[in-house]
Amino acid sequence: MADAAIQIENLTKDYPFGFLHLKTKRSLEGLTMQVEDGEVFGFLGPNGAGKSTTIKLLVGLTFPTAGNARILGKPISDISMHQDIGYLPEQPYFYDYLTAAELLDYFARIHNLRGVERRERVDRMLKKVGLETARKIQLRKYSKGMLQRVGLAQAILHDPRVVILDEPMSGLDPLGRREVRDIILELKREGRTVLFSTHILSDAEMLCDRVGVIAGGKLRGVGAPDEIVGIQAHGMEILFELLGVAASTPRSAALLGTAMKTGNRYRMHVEESELYATLDQLRETGARILSVTQMKASLEEFFMGLISADRAQANAVDVSGK
Amino acid sequence: MKARNFGPILLCCLLVPGFAGVWKLQERIDVQLDGLHREADELVLRSGRLLKAMSLEYAPLMADLYWTQVVQYYGDKSVRHDANFELLWPLLDVTTTLDPNLVVAYRFGSMFLSEGPPAGAGRPDLAIQLIQRGIRENPDYWRLYEDLGFIYYFELHDYAKAAAAFLEGSKNPQAMPWMKVLAAKVSEQGDNTETSVFLWNEIYSSTTDPQMKENAAIHLQLLKSDTDCKQLDDLSSEYEKRTSKRPTSLRDLVTAGLLKGMPMDPAGYAYVFDNDGKAQLNPESPLAKKKRFYQKTLSNLANR
Amino acid sequence: MKRVGVVALNTFREAVRDRVLYNLVFFALLLMAAAVVVGQVSIGIEQIVIVNLGLSAISMIGLLMAVFIGVGLVSKEMDKRTLYALLAKPVRRWEFLLGKFGGLLLTLAINTAAMSAGLYAALFYVKHSLERADGLALVAIYFILLKLALVVALALLFSCYTTPLLAILFTAGLYVAGLFVKEMRGVHGDKMAPALQTFLRWLSYLLPNFENFDVMASAAHGRHIPAALILQNTVYAVLYGAIVLVAAVTIFSRRDLK
Numbered sequence: 001m002a003d004a005a006i007q008i009e010n011l012t013k014d015y016p017f018g019f020l021h022l023k024t025k026r027s028l029e030g031l032t033m034q035v036e037d038g039e040v041f042g043f044l045g046p047n048g049a050g051k052s053t054t055i056k057l058l059v060g061l062t063f064p065t066a067g068n069a070r071i072l073g074k075p076i077s078d079i080s081m082h083q084d085i086g087y088l089p090e091q092p093y094f095y096d097y098l099t100a101a102e103l104l105d106y107f108a109r110i111h112n113l114r115g116v117e118r119r120e121r122v123d124r125m126l127k128k129v130g131l132e133t134a135r136k137i138q139l140r141k142y143s144k145g146m147l148q149r150v151g152l153a154q155a156i157l158h159d160p161r162v163v164i165l166d167e168p169m170s171g172l173d174p175l176g177r178r179e180v181r182d183i184i185l186e187l188k189r190e191g192r193t194v195l196f197s198t199h200i201l202s203d204a205e206m207l208c209d210r211v212g213v214i215a216g217g218k219l220r221g222v223g224a225p226d227e228i229v230g231i232q233a234h235g236m237e238i239l240f241e242l243l244g245v246a247a248s249t250p251r252s253a254a255l256l257g258t259a260m261k262t263g264n265r266y267r268m269h270v271e272e273s274e275l276y277a278t279l280d281q282l283r284e285t286g287a288r289i290l291s292v293t294q295m296k297a298s299l300e301e302f303f304m305g306l307i308s309a310d311r312a313q314a315n316a317v318d319v320s321g322k
Numbered sequence: 323m324k325a326r327n328f329g330p331i332l333l334c335c336l337l338v339p340g341f342a343g344v345w346k347l348q349e350r351i352d353v354q355l356d357g358l359h360r361e362a363d364e365l366v367l368r369s370g371r372l373l374k375a376m377s378l379e380y381a382p383l384m385a386d387l388y389w390t391q392v393v394q395y396y397g398d399k400s401v402r403h404d405a406n407f408e409l410l411w412p413l414l415d416v417t418t419t420l421d422p423n424l425v426v427a428y429r430f431g432s433m434f435l436s437e438g439p440p441a442g443a444g445r446p447d448l449a450i451q452l453i454q455r456g457i458r459e460n461p462d463y464w465r466l467y468e469d470l471g472f473i474y475y476f477e478l479h480d481y482a483k484a485a486a487a488f489l490e491g492s493k494n495p496q497a498m499p500w501m502k503v504l505a506a507k508v509s510e511q512g513d514n515t516e517t518s519v520f521l522w523n524e525i526y527s528s529t530t531d532p533q534m535k536e537n538a539a540i541h542l543q544l545l546k547s548d549t550d551c552k553q554l555d556d557l558s559s560e561y562e563k564r565t566s567k568r569p570t571s572l573r574d575l576v577t578a579g580l581l582k583g584m585p586m587d588p589a590g591y592a593y594v595f596d597n598d599g600k601a602q603l604n605p606e607s608p609l610a611k612k613k614r615f616y617q618k619t620l621s622n623l624a625n626r
Numbered sequence: 627m628k629r630v631g632v633v634a635l636n637t638f639r640e641a642v643r644d645r646v647l648y649n650l651v652f653f654a655l656l657l658m659a660a661a662v663v664v665g666q667v668s669i670g671i672e673q674i675v676i677v678n679l680g681l682s683a684i685s686m687i688g689l690l691m692a693v694f695i696g697v698g699l700v701s702k703e704m705d706k707r708t709l710y711a712l713l714a715k716p717v718r719r720w721e722f723l724l725g726k727f728g729g730l731l732l733t734l735a736i737n738t739a740a741m742s743a744g745l746y747a748a749l750f751y752v753k754h755s756l757e758r759a760d761g762l763a764l765v766a767i768y769f770i771l772l773k774l775a776l777v778v779a780l781a782l783l784f785s786c787y788t789t790p791l792l793a794i795l796f797t798a799g800l801y802v803a804g805l806f807v808k809e810m811r812g813v814h815g816d817k818m819a820p821a822l823q824t825f826l827r828w829l830s831y832l833l834p835n836f837e838n839f840d841v842m843a844s845a846a847h848g849r850h851i852p853a854a855l856i857l858q859n860t861v862y863a864v865l866y867g868a869i870v871l872v873a874a875v876t877i878f879s880r881r882d883l884k
Contacts (some may be wrong), residue, residue, distance in 0.1 A: 059714040062882040081719055087714035093707050097643040108716050130722075154711055188681045233744070333876045340869045345831045347862050351838050354855040358844055501789060 005162050005193040006035035008127070010067035013053050027053045029217045031159045035195050035210075037298065040188050041210035042225075046307055051197035052090055052215045055166050058195075071171035083111065086155035090236055091167040092147055096140035100131050100150050103139060104157055111158040125153040129183070145176040152183055156192075163187055163197035170201055181207060215307060236275050238268045239290040240282055255281055269295065368412045370419025376397075377420060385421030392417060392427065396434060396533060399607060407443035414452060421560075425463055426531060428456030432469040433525070433534055436477045441537060446477040467491025468501065472521055475508060485509035500524075519545050540612055542590040547603055547613075550585060554593055554601030557581065568599025584592060629717045637729020641695065646733065649687050650740050656683060661748040673760075676752055677846040680745035681766050687741070688734055688774045689801070695733075696781025697793035699726040700878065710883060718874040727782055727871065734774050742767050759848035765856060766845035772863040773839040777801060777871040780834070786878045804836035834866055853867045 009033065011031040014024040026121065028050040035041040045052045056062045058069055058076055074081035094103050104122040113121055126132045129149040134142070148168065157164055167176045168184070184207055187194050198204055204211050206226045213220040241264050242256070255278075259268040266287075270278050275292070348459040377384040392413045399407060414431040417424060434442040436449035453470045460466065471487035474480045485508040492501035499522070507517055519542065526538035554572075557580045561569045564578065572592060586593050591607035603610040641647070660679050700723070702707040713722065745763065750756055780800055784793035810830035838859055844851055 015884070056883065061710060061713055063880070064884070080718055082714060082716040085714070087711065089710040089714075091707075092711060094711065095640065095708050097640060105710075106632070107715060108634055110629055110717050112628075112716075151711070192634070217823060330876050333872050336869055336872055340865060343865055344862065344869075347858055347865065348831055348835055348838075351835070351855065351858045351862065354852055354858065355838065358841065358849070358851070358855075395811060417810055 001297045003037050004034040004035040006069065006071050006195060008069040011054065011057060011064055011069055012066040013057060013062065014065045027217050031219050031220060033212055036195060037193055038062035039209040040194045040207055041092055042211040043195060043214065044199065044201065044204055044211050045214040046199060049215045051214055052166055055164055055197060059085065059164060067279055073176050083090070083158065084161050086158070086160040086163040088151045088155045088165040091171065092129055094139050097138060097204065099136050099138055100126060101135040103150065104154060107154045108157055113158065121157060121319060125157050144171055145173065146156050148172060148176065148180065152180070156187070160192070161192045162195070164217035165194070167198060168196055169198060169200055177203070235271050237293045237295050238264055238270065238278065238282070240267065240286065241265050241288040241290060249285070255285065358538070368416065370416040373416055374420050381420045383522055384419050385424050386415040388413060389421060389424060389427055392430065393533070403440060405439035407439070410443045411445065411448045418452065418455060422455070422459035425456065425460060428452055428466055429469055430531055430534060431528065431535060432473060436473045437537070446473050449473050462494065464491045464494035464497040468524065475521065479513065481508050481512040515545060515549060540553040543609055544613055546610055547587045550587065550593065554585070558595070558599055558601065572594060627719045630728060633722055634728035634732060635723020637726050638732045641730070641733040646691060647737060649691070652739060653683055653687060653741050654744050657744050657748045659786045661751050664665055672750065674678065674846045675754060676745070676749050678842060680748065681763065681770070683739055684741045684745070686768060686798065687822065688738060688770060689766045689777060691734060691737065691795060692730070692736060692777040693781055695780045697785045697797060698788045699730060699782050701790050701793065712781040713883070721881045723782065723871070723875055723878055726786050729780050731775055734778070735771060735804050738767060738771055761844045762848060762851060765851045769839040769841055769859060772859055773836055776834055776863050776867050779867045779874070783870050783874040786874050786881065800834060801836055804834045806835055807833055807835050808859050822871050838862060
């Protein structure tokens with residue numbers, strides 16, 4: 001318990017809305033979870049699920065309606081804790097009249113970095129995110145990818161132990177996403193704790209030690225990406241090629257009944273226990289085996305299931321409510 | 323969390339003593355500022371036409387603002403018994419240029435520009451100029467003719483012109499019938515107490531401006547005291563006939579059976595007799611003080 | 627505390643880069659033109675006209691800057707989200723607010739100083755000499771700065787919780803109201819209900835009395851401005867400004883950044 005870098009307990013957030021702010025909307029309810037020291041934690045969920053809300057609560061941009069959280073042992077209301085965390089906002093935008101170097105210098109001063117150390121740190125960060133050549137260009141001229149990199153630079157400028165990133169890959173091209181991924185992995189290698197939110201599942205699967213799934217303001221599950229969906233293998237998929245002549249024999253026809261055909265290529269699903277028998281049969285028909293893969297329920301399917309369940313429930317409420 | 327709650331607590335603690343301090347401070351500042359402004363007034367932009375151009379379509383609104391300045395300026399001066407009205411004309415000039423139909427400005431101006439200090443600026447010529455502009459821009463407002471006649475009658479003692487003004491005004495179908503009557507009377511008799519009382523009464527009843535009303539009331543009171551004194555003088559002559567000396571106080575008249583009670587001036591002070599045996603206002607009476615002011619006016623005018 | 631200075635300097639840098647200070651060029655041109663024209667037109671009132679014009683321009687330009695930049699101090703950062711990264715850093719919300727306030731004030735002070743130099747240059751050009759009485763304009767300028775500080779505080783307060791447009795209306799409205807408090811106080815109505823009169827009287831004291839800072843006439847005519855007034859106005863501005871800033875900090879400290 002004491003080792004957890006981020007500890008969240010029953011965190012709840014209501015936003016007032018409507019005329020005179022009399023009604024409230026609960027955007028986060030009773031969130032309880034932990035991020036262990038040194039791990040990369042992915043915060044997954046559809047848009048509006050509460051990911052950004054949680055992150056903003058953690059970094060002090062909004063204030064909880066109920067519950068509390070601690071980062072590195074200090075409560076989120078303690079401003080000194082901010083010296084140990086780095087934050088990259090969603091779709092970051094910085095003072096466009098400053099250059100990258102000036103922005104980092106400004107933030108470095110806020111972090112109380114002095115003189116030579118400050119200058120060195122700024123240089124090092126710019127180099128790390130690959131913006132050294134653009135350091136004297138005003139931020140208004142930066143592309144989205146460059147702004148994202150500046151954002152990362154300012155987030156780790158002060159050597160924080162915990163780094164919190166809100167949708168760090170959104171809006172980036174594949175190259176940009178690759179760069180961000182690499183930086184996150186480097187942060188992990190440096191021993192930092194990384195919490196990032198995303199709705200791109202493949203990124204989460206690739207980078208995270210653990211993920212937390214949040215939807216409708218509530219936490220739906222926490223665990224390694226595998227654990228989340230259950231290590232349910234759904235059988236094997238065989239990809240093979242069979243030329244027209246061989247495919248038309250009565251024997252192969254029976255075999256191919258269940259397969260999906262695209263031109264000369266076939267895709268067939270079999271139970272794991274049937275795998276080798278089927279492979280033998282296919283070889284006898286003269287098929288050319290292209291690949292054999294294990295099918296797992298993907299995070300995406302899990303996700304979709306979650307969302308549709310939510311929707312069904314919401315609709316049910318609506319109907320009964322009327 | 324503590325820091326967040328600190329704010330409202332601090333604010334509450336600061337609010338009441340803070341504003342109390344502000345209030346007290348403001349009173350002191352007001353004293354200082356009064357001292358500063360007493361020395362001279364300032365009206366930076368005197369050109370009515372320029373202001374009108376600058377006001378775009380808001381000229382009438384600007385006129386209203388300037389009108390409130392006029393009222394405040396006059397009221398301020400009155401309260402401080404400051405006889406320097408040099409800004410009154412420029413202010414009125416600007417006001418009526420910005421909104422030529424602001425009739426109250428013309429009426430106010432005609433009274434207080436023509437009346438001598440300390441009640442007014444003592445510039446009947448400017449008053450006439452103002453009224454003539456008013457008549458030009460508002461030909462249907464017959465009361466402005468009344469005001470014009472008023473100036474000629476009271477301040478300039480030009481009865482011919484006064485009668486002409488009344489006559490002109492009487493031509494307006496909405497004018498009160500007495501305008502014509504007055505025209506005739508003035509051209510015949512000139513200065514006449516009855517006429518004066520009538521005119522001041524008209525002003526008093528037709529205006530809603532408090533300062534004009536007050537001024538009219540004072541004049542009416544002075545006229546009444548004049549009439550009273552004249553009557554007392556008549557009685558004194560009677561007394562002299564009977565006792566071959568002038569009365570020294572009202573009591574003498576009462577004992578002689580010529581007076582039933584002790585007549586008092588409109589301010590509530592009993593009349594007295596001066597050394598020549600002429601009835602006059604009690605020097606203690608506030609009316610007497612006002613009379614002294616207006617006396618100055620007459621002598622000033624005579625000297626011009 | 628040092629962080630306040632960091633934020634302040636950055637705010638100043640923003641104003642400079644936004645080319646706000648180009649207004650000084652306009653001011654310089656205006657004053658030069660006036661000096662030349664007045665020199666031709668009449669003798670004896672050049673001082674009055676130059677001082678009046680100069681002080682009016684300093685006040686008006688300063689007010690425009692104070693209101694328009696002031697209302698954007700917080701709302702612009704919230705809209706553009708530049709604030710988000712900053713507040714996640716170890717800087718307290720009140721430090722941020724005070725820094726913004728200080729930065730704009732610094733900008734105004736430098737702007738005013740430059741304009742004052744221009745004013746005195748024009749005065750010298752017209753009169754060919756400067757006398758002690760001309761120093762009175764400095765007092766008037768100091769009062770203008772006090773006034774601007776109060777306006778910035780108000781603009782900052784409104785910037786914390788409404789849109790820029792509303793903030794401009796409120797700030798400008800308060801300023802105009804603050805010029806007419808004397809009328810409010812002097813209202814003697816026979817027609818007015820005593821309750822309304824009392825209400826107006828209270829209002830006239832609680833509203834910021836911007837009239838206090840207007841000594842243009844005295845400065846132009848070389849009339850002495852009492853030291854007591856200088857002290858009182860300073861305390862007034864500080865006290866009132868403090869109340870407004872504390873209110874702003876209170877509101878902003880509780881604001882959720884969505």
